[in-house]
Amino acid sequence: MRARLVRFAPETLSGLDGPLAELLSRAVAEVGDGREGAWTKALQEVRGRTEFELPAELLVTPYLLDYRYRRSTGIAMTRFLQGLREGKFVGTRCTGCGRVLIPPRTFCEWCFRRVDEWIEHSGEGEVATYSIAHIGTNPKVRLPRPEPIAVIWFEGTKVIRPNSSTVAHAAGILHRLGEVEPSEIEIGMKVRPVWKPKEERTGSITDVLYFAPLRG
Amino acid sequence: MRRVAIVGAGMTDFRSMLPHSSPEMIREAVKRCLDDVGSLSIRYVDGVLCASAPDAFDGYHDKVSIANEAAGAIGKPITRVFVGGGSGVAAAVAGWYHVASGLFDTLLVVAWEKMSPPYPHAQKLFQTIFEPVIEQPLGPNLIWIFALEMRRYMEAHNLTKELIAEVAVKNKANALDHPHAQLGARITVQDVLNSEVMVWPVNRLDISPTSDGAVAILLASEQEARKLTDTPVWIDGVATCLDSQYWTNRDLAFPYYVYLAAQRAYRMAGIVNPLKEVDVWEPYDPFTYKELHHLDGLLGRPGLAPKLLKEGQLHRDGDHPASPSGGLLGVGNPIAAAGLMKVAELYWQLSGRAGKRQVPNAYVGVAQAWGDLMQVGTVVVCRR
Amino acid sequence: MGFNKVYVLGVGGLPPSTSMRELDFREATFEAAVRAYADAGVEPDEVEGLFSAEQDFVEGISIADEYTPDQVGTRLKFNMLVAGDFLEALFHAYMALRSGMMELAVVESHARPSEIENYNDVLRSSLDPHCLRPLLADPYVLLGLDARAFLRSSGCTTHDLSSVAAKNSRNAALSGGPYGEEVTAEQLEEDPFLYEPLRRRHVARFSDYVAVVVLGTEKWGRRSDRAVELAMVWSSGTTSAAHQWMRSWGKMEWVGAALDRVRSAIGTNPIRAVDLIEFTEFSAHQELQFLSAMLGSDGEAVRMLRAGELDPGSTLPLNPSGGCIGNGNSLNSSGARAFVGAVRQLRGEAGRVQVRGARAAIVGSLHSEISDSGTLAFLRTGDAA
Ligand SMILES: [Zn+2]
Numbered sequence: 001m002r003a004r005l006v007r008f009a010p011e012t013l014s015g016l017d018g019p020l021a022e023l024l025s026r027a028v029a030e031v032g033d034g035r036e037g038a039w040t041k042a043l044q045e046v047r048g049r050t051e052f053e054l055p056a057e058l059l060v061t062p063y064l065l066d067y068r069y070r071r072s073t074g075i076a077m078t079r080f081l082q083g084l085r086e087g088k089f090v091g092t093r094c095t096g097c098g099r100v101l102i103p104p105r106t107f108c109e110w111c112f113r114r115v116d117e118w119i120e121h122s123g124e125g126e127v128a129t130y131s132i133a134h135i136g137t138n139p140k141v142r143l144p145r146p147e148p149i150a151v152i153w154f155e156g157t158k159v160i161r162p163n164s165s166t167v168a169h170a171a172g173i174l175h176r177l178g179e180v181e182p183s184e185i186e187i188g189m190k191v192r193p194v195w196k197p198k199e200e201r202t203g204s205i206t207d208v209l210y211f212a213p214l215r216g
Numbered sequence: 217m218r219r220v221a222i223v224g225a226g227m228t229d230f231r232s233m234l235p236h237s238s239p240e241m242i243r244e245a246v247k248r249c250l251d252d253v254g255s256l257s258i259r260y261v262d263g264v265l266c267a268s269a270p271d272a273f274d275g276y277h278d279k280v281s282i283a284n285e286a287a288g289a290i291g292k293p294i295t296r297v298f299v300g301g302g303s304g305v306a307a308a309v310a311g312w313y314h315v316a317s318g319l320f321d322t323l324l325v326v327a328w329e330k331m332s333p334p335y336p337h338a339q340k341l342f343q344t345i346f347e348p349v350i351e352q353p354l355g356p357n358l359i360w361i362f363a364l365e366m367r368r369y370m371e372a373h374n375l376t377k378e379l380i381a382e383v384a385v386k387n388k389a390n391a392l393d394h395p396h397a398q399l400g401a402r403i404t405v406q407d408v409l410n411s412e413v414m415v416w417p418v419n420r421l422d423i424s425p426t427s428d429g430a431v432a433i434l435l436a437s438e439q440e441a442r443k444l445t446d447t448p449v450w451i452d453g454v455a456t457c458l459d460s461q462y463w464t465n466r467d468l469a470f471p472y473y474v475y476l477a478a479q480r481a482y483r484m485a486g487i488v489n490p491l492k493e494v495d496v497w498e499p500y501d502p503f504t505y506k507e508l509h510h511l512d513g514l515l516g517r518p519g520l521a522p523k524l525l526k527e528g529q530l531h532r533d534g535d536h537p538a539s540p541s542g543g544l545l546g547v548g549n550p551i552a553a554a555g556l557m558k559v560a561e562l563y564w565q566l567s568g569r570a571g572k573r574q575v576p577n578a579y580v581g582v583a584q585a586w587g588d589l590m591q592v593g594t595v596v597v598c599r600r
Numbered sequence: 601m602g603f604n605k606v607y608v609l610g611v612g613g614l615p616p617s618t619s620m621r622e623l624d625f626r627e628a629t630f631e632a633a634v635r636a637y638a639d640a641g642v643e644p645d646e647v648e649g650l651f652s653a654e655q656d657f658v659e660g661i662s663i664a665d666e667y668t669p670d671q672v673g674t675r676l677k678f679n680m681l682v683a684g685d686f687l688e689a690l691f692h693a694y695m696a697l698r699s700g701m702m703e704l705a706v707v708e709s710h711a712r713p714s715e716i717e718n719y720n721d722v723l724r725s726s727l728d729p730h731c732l733r734p735l736l737a738d739p740y741v742l743l744g745l746d747a748r749a750f751l752r753s754s755g756c757t758t759h760d761l762s763s764v765a766a767k768n769s770r771n772a773a774l775s776g777g778p779y780g781e782e783v784t785a786e787q788l789e790e791d792p793f794l795y796e797p798l799r800r801r802h803v804a805r806f807s808d809y810v811a812v813v814v815l816g817t818e819k820w821g822r823r824s825d826r827a828v829e830l831a832m833v834w835s836s837g838t839t840s841a842a843h844q845w846m847r848s849w850g851k852m853e854w855v856g857a858a859l860d861r862v863r864s865a866i867g868t869n870p871i872r873a874v875d876l877i878e879f880t881e882f883s884a885h886q887e888l889q890f891l892s893a894m895l896g897s898d899g900e901a902v903r904m905l906r907a908g909e910l911d912p913g914s915t916l917p918l919n920p921s922g923g924c925i926g927n928g929n930s931l932n933s934s935g936a937r938a939f940v941g942a943v944r945q946l947r948g949e950a951g952r953v954q955v956r957g958a959r960a961a962i963v964g965s966l967h968s969e970i971s972d973s974g975t976l977a978f979l980r981t982g983d984a985a
Contacts, residue, residue, distance in 0.1 A: 016630040042233040049229055050236070051244055058235055065275060068717035069348075069660040074624025077349055082408065101465075103350055107630045109460050109670030114634075129468060130369070131363030132416035137340040139414060146416075149360055151464050168467040172634050174351055174360075182416070187371050205350040218603075239840075264837075270662035271683075277657045277726040278968055280683060281841035291857045294837040295691065296683045300663040310680060310692060317700035318603045319834075321847070344662040422895070437746045458650070458669045462704035476676055484701070588666040592679060 035170040076104040079118065081203040089121040089154065091171055100157040102171035121171070123193035124214060125154040128172055132182045142191050148185060152211050178210030190214040220315040220597070221441035221448035224253035224434040225560035229400045230548030233332040234428035238274055239286035241328050241430035245553075246287055249324070249432035253444050258288035259432070262320040266296040267307035267327040268550035272341040274330050287326050287362075287432075299456065300345070301502065301587025302583035303327065304431070304596035308583070309454040311435045312596070318338030319442045328430035338339015338426050345589065347461075359423070363415040365468040365590055366505045370417065372469035373519040377417055377504075379526060381408035383504040384421050387539050388533055391546025393572035398427055398548035408504070422504040427548035431556040433563065447567035453485030453597030463589045474586060474593030485597040487580070491515055494597075496565045496581035497536060498558035501543040510584055511538060513593065537575045540565065555585035559596060566600040602633070603698045607821030608828045610640025613811035616927045618778050621807040625659075630671040633812040637673070640814035641824060647814070648702040653689035653709040653932050657722045670790045672708050672812055684934035685709075685880070686811070687965040687975035690834045694882045695817050698847045703817045710810035710820055711931035719806070719931075723969065727844045741805065742844060742970045744795025747885040749850030750971070751797055754888070754898035758797045761884040762788035763905055765802050765925050768881070771912060772926020774952040775941075778807050780926050795805065798904030802884040807928020811936040813943075825982070832865035832978045834858045841971035847852045848972070851887070855893035855964070857978040862962075870978050871895060875958040876917040876945055878938035880924050882969040890964055891918060894969040912953055920945065935965030939977065 037092035041057050047054050073081060076092065080103055083090030091102035096111030100119060108115050130150035134142055176192060177185060191211040201207040226248025228234065236244065246271050250256045264287045266364060267503045273280050280296035287294065297303065304327045311325035331338045342358035369375065391400035403421065411420040434444075441448040457477035460466065478490070487493050499514060502505035511521035511530075521538075524530050529540040541547055541561040544554045562581035564570040581598045612635030614620065620628050637644055641787040650672055654664035661667060665681035668674075673979040680696075682689040686709040693705045706955055713719055724739045736742070751757065762785035772780030781803075791799035821827040836854040839846040861869050871894050881887035891901040891910075908916040921927060921941035943948045950958075967973040 037232050039235070039483070046229055046231060046235060051247060052236065052240060063275065063729050063733060065272065065725060066718070067657055067660065067722055069715050070717060071348055071660065071715050072621040072624055072712075073349055074622070074626065074627045077624055080348070101462075102594055103347075103462065103464075105462075105670070106627050107671060109462070109673070111409060114630075128464075129364045129368035131367055131375055132413075132420075133357070133360060133363070133491065134413050134415060135339075135359070137357050138337045139339055139359075149354075149356075149364070151364055151468075164962035167472045169465055169661045172464040174356065174464050176354065176581060187368070196348055198235060204353055205337045206353050239617045271656040272662050275725065275729060276842065277722050277724075278655055278683065278841070279726075281726050281968070281971060282728075282843070284837045284840040284973070285843065285846070289837045290839065291853075292837060293691070293835040295688045295835055297665075297692070298681050298683045299665050299679065306680060311693070313696045313699045316701065317695035318698065319695060341662060344656075344660075345666065380813055388691060440971075456679050457676055458665070458674070460670050460675045462670070478871060480678075588663055591666060 030058060076106045080104050081122065084205065084207040085201045085203040087198065089123045091119050091121055093117045093119050098169045099159055099169065103173060121154050123154065125152045125191060127185065127187055127189045127191060128153040128156055130177065130185050146182065148180065148182055150175060150177050150211065152191060175208060176210040179212035218318060219438040220312050221436050221438065222451060222453050222563040223306045223435050223436045223441050223445045223448055224249050225563045226252050227396055227557060227560060228429050228432040229396045229418055230427045230429035230550055232398065232425060232427055239282055239329055241428065242283055242286035242326055245430035245432040246324060246326060249434055253434055260326050261288060261322050263314065264289040264324045264326060265311045266294060267303040267552040267556065268296065269298060269300060269303050269329055270341060272344065273334060273338055275333050282353045283326065287324060299587055299592045299594065300350055301500065301551055302456065302555065302585045302592040302594040303552035303587065304557065305559060305583055305585035305596055306456055307552065307556055308451065308559045308596045309456055309594060312396050312451050312454045315435050321437045323435045324432055325435060325556065326430065326432045327552040327556035328574055329553050330428045331426040331550060332428050344363050359415040359418055359591060362503050363418045363474040366417055366503065368468045369505055369509055372396045373522060375522055377409060378405055379499060379522060380504045380508065381405045382525055383501065383507045384408050384545050387501060387543040390532055390540055390573065391542025394535040394542045394547050396566055397542050399425055400542060400546050418503065424502045424544035424549035427550040429548060429550035429553045431553045431560055433556065433560055449563045449566045449593060450599045452598055452599050453481035455480035456592060456594045458588065458592045461589065463591060468590060470518045471509055471513040471586065471593060473591065474510055474584065477593035478514045481595040481597045487597060494580050494582050495578045496540060496562065496575050497538040498541060498561050498581065498583040500555065500585040501539055501545050502549055504545065507538060507543065510586060514582060514584055532575060540575050558583040558585065562598040568597055604700055604817040605821065606694050606697045607816055608813060608830055608943050609642060609714055609816045609820055609824055610633055610636045610814040611811065611943050612636030612639055613940050615776060615808065616778055616807040616809045616930055616937055618807055620712060625710055625712060626667065626671045628810045629708060629812065629821065633672040633898025636812040636814050642704065642814060644673030647674060647677065647704050647706055647963065648696045649696065649705045650674035651689040651693040651707045652681050653684060653686045654681055654843060655683055655932050658711055658931050662787055668708060672706055674706065675920050678702065684967050685932050685934065685965045685975065686939065687833065687963065687977055688835055690939065690977060691835050691975055694830060694833045696814055697817050699867055703819055704730045705815050707813045707815060709933040711810050711933040712808045713806035713931055726841055726968065732844060739970055740803065741884045743793045746849055747798050747883060750885045753760060753850045754892060756902050759785060759789060760888065760902060760905060761802050762799065764884040764887050767911060768919050768923040768925040771920055771953055773814060775921050777922040777927035778803055780922055793869065800884055802883065804882050804929035805937035807930050809930035809933045809937050811933065811940050813939065826947050828943050829980050830977065833975065834860045834861040835975040837973040839972060841968060852889045852893045852972060854972055854974045855890060859894060862976050862978050866978060874960045874962050876920055876955045877944045877962045878919055878921060879964040880934040880938050880966055881919065882924055882929050882966065884925065886966065887918065887923065907913045912955060917955050919953055938965060939963045942979055946979055
């Protein structure tokens with residue numbers, strides 16, 4: 001197979017964690033694209049099963065999609081990110097349905113009305129659901145340490161309304177769990193945010209390192 | 217309302233790394249579809265409706281821009297709809313209103329997906345479906361959200377992984393009878409449980425594969441349908457429903473949006489009791505638990521589907537056959553094409569063309585797909 | 601069998617601007633939706649479905665429709681994303697309403713080129729990766745190829761292109777478009793070439809835009825004396841934009857097929873029935889190409905331009921809003937801006953660019969800057985309808 005090998009762009013590799021980048025670089029160096037065999041096999045498998053007369057081999061054109069954005073965070077998300085930098089969760093409250101909205105928005109999607117009552121929340125809450133990730137974005141590469149992830153629902157925000165029938169709603173976000181063994185995690189477990197040191201916070205969701213069990 | 221029929225269908229093999237380019241896949245599916253309608257000429261077709269999921273897979277911006285020649289759309293309307301994983305069935309919904317509007321007498325609906333170009337893996341691209349400010353920085357992948365939903369679903373109904381694994385066993389076995397299937401196999405529950413854990417509680421065999429493939433169906437108005445075939449399959453109900461983007465703000469145990477979409481489609485089709493009236497189900501099954509989760513929504517009864525599975529009623533010879541095609545778990549999951557494959561399966565089942573997969577006495581069928589951030593339900597109800 | 605008639609009940613948008621950074625896309629769309637509902641006089645609760653026009657790489661989010669329903673008030677309602685220009689989503693909404701599956705729908709589109717650092721790379725990747733991408737660093741050069749072929753076949757000159765650009769810039773100066781300016785063709789002739797024969801201001805610069813349009817069947821249309829009838833929408837494709845080597849250079853082939861369908865729907869040649877045209881010209885030559893295809897004559901289009909007949913207040917005002925050259929290229933939302941402009945004209949609310957007595961209009965949009973595919977919409981007011 002005379003396929004040209006696809007390489008990782010340096011930007012792709014530099015955007016990954018150290019060990020993962022190293023692993024992938026090595027994989028590329030050792031087995032190239034790693035898929036020439038698979039392409040050839042696929043070619044043989046469908047020969048005679050398609051209306052097209054298939055070539056003896058396939059070529060590969062490598063290219064990188066590289067689009068860059070600078071996204072405005074607007075009103076609500078800017079205040080949310082500023083709050084994170086200060087170690088708190090900023091939300092809004094809708095006077096129509098009474099819900100606390102985190103992540104915050106300047107409108108309520110239930111009531112379709114403007115929302116401008118701002119609230120602060122400690123970030124304590126419970127695990128609405130969780131999982132343990134053994135892979136990142138490449139299913140062929142196992143993470144050296146499995147990573148617990150969860151949806152956190154903030155304390156005192158849960159509502160069940162007739163218009164959502166069987167579905168409960170609450171203010172909540174996606175994040176990681178820490179200071180806990182995977183086997184100890186349960187749905188409903190009480191958790192608190194663990195923040196980066198103040199001087200390292202940048203106004204990002206990663207200013208929260210993870211959520212840890214609220215003990216005692 | 218003007219009645220709309222499916223009068224033909226065709227598809228490529230679903231494979232990882234199909235050697236065809238996207239236009240070649242489209243061409244093959246369209247040709248097989250037209251051949252199915254007695255070698256109909258493409259000139260007879262009034263327009264084309266396409267569906268294909270994220271642009272990133274094909275590596276094209278605006279990827280409808282590759283399809284015009286292959287789909288025979290020169291000088292005709294050709295537009296593309298797209299609602300993530302729900303795209304394939306959404307295409308049938310959009311195709312329905314093309315014809316029902318009276319503006320089209322015949323319409324090709326084409327869905328394709330080419331997932332093998334991204335390297336090292338399409339999963340990296342799925343990261344870009346997340347909220348760019350507060351979710352993407354956490355480095356999520358698509359399997360995360362399924363795992364979170366599956367865990368919540370298991371908790372809500374006290375389900376075991378053993379029971380859920382039976383969906384993979386059933387669908388992969390059904391796919392052995394599908395001529396275009398990628399992963400037909402006879403496996404056991406133990407095989408699923410022993411396969412690698414990807415994102416707990418999801419194991420490798422709980423997941424449908426990444427695939428390349430294309431599917432085409434031909435829609436026609438009642439008058440045209442009677443000319444073209446003796447076995448039209450009518451699309452009598454269509455609906456989509458999209459829930460909020462704030463998916464972390466709601467309980468994932470029940471797909472309320474699938475329920476609402478189904479209720480709207482039933483109302484349109486005059487279905488009162490889906491459990492009694494529907495003979496064939498093609499719920500969206502990119503993951504094992506999703507078939508059950510979606511059937512719960514389609515039946516409007518949280519927790520019912522797992523009971524039916526346990527009783528063997530979802531098997532092809534059961535009372536409520538689900539995914540007799542083999543589904544995404546067995547036939548493969550080229551996203552938009554996989555959804556349209558489910559609609560094509562209804563056509564094959566209800567017109568008596570399903571061969572070894574044929575469900576006896578099939579009069580009414582429901583196909584459903586699902587997508588975005590666990591957010592959209594797309595449903596069609598078909599009748600013989 | 602009866603099919604519903606379709607009416608435009610209300611429009612809402614934020615004015616096109618070089619940057620909408622003070623609001624995020626959700627907040628900006630919410631503002632547009634609030635205006636559209638107020639304009640239409642309907643409650644958001646009553647809306648049955650959303651049709652949105654978005655493109656993944658313009659959004660910077662894969663599966664862009666995830667982030668659409670909340671800010672337009674359509675959570676848990678029908679949803680369809682059409683990956684193309686706003687008029688293509690309008691086409692879908694038009695069919696859904698005609699069919700009777702719903703009576704009240706919204707069409708939404710937004711684009712924020714100001715937040716994309718390398719948009720030309722995005723557009724470039726709509727081209728074939730094997731034969732075109734390695735050769736074309738900037739896909740806009742294709743506009744130059746097309747303009748050259750058009751000048752050659754039509755007998756137009758670069759000065760004519762400058763006349764188009766000057767007209768649209770002047771119109772936008774009146775309508776408040778971000779690139780509006782009092783400028784003459786002679787002044788534009790001083791601009792350097794970007795993609796010969798196209799000069800700098802012959803090519804539309806970028807602007808952010810968002811609009812929400814409320815559509816309803818006659819049940820709703822009857823309730824409002826400001827409703828404008830959407831009499832026909834039709835879209836047409838030709839060769840795939842990815843395969844540029846196959847296209848007919850210098851021509852807009854899609855217009856013919858679309859025009860035929862609109863003509864048979866309204867029973868007359870639309871170009872004779874309309875008081876104005878809005879079209880998304882991403883480059884000055886495209887406006888003349890479009891008009892030539894509508895008239896079936898290159899010569900007549902140029903004659904009208906040179907005679908000033910396309911100016912506001914003359915025979916056939918073309919882009920009285922200022923078009924994309926005066927208001928900016930808002931990518932997949934460009935058709936929305938043109939459409940909203942035409943609706944305001946027919947309601948007599950177009951302010952300083954109002955075409956007097958406007959009762960019917962055509963809106964045309966290209967699928968993308970480099971695509972020979974597009975959509976036509978024919979609008980008319982109660983008395984013309
Ligand atoms: Zn509210």
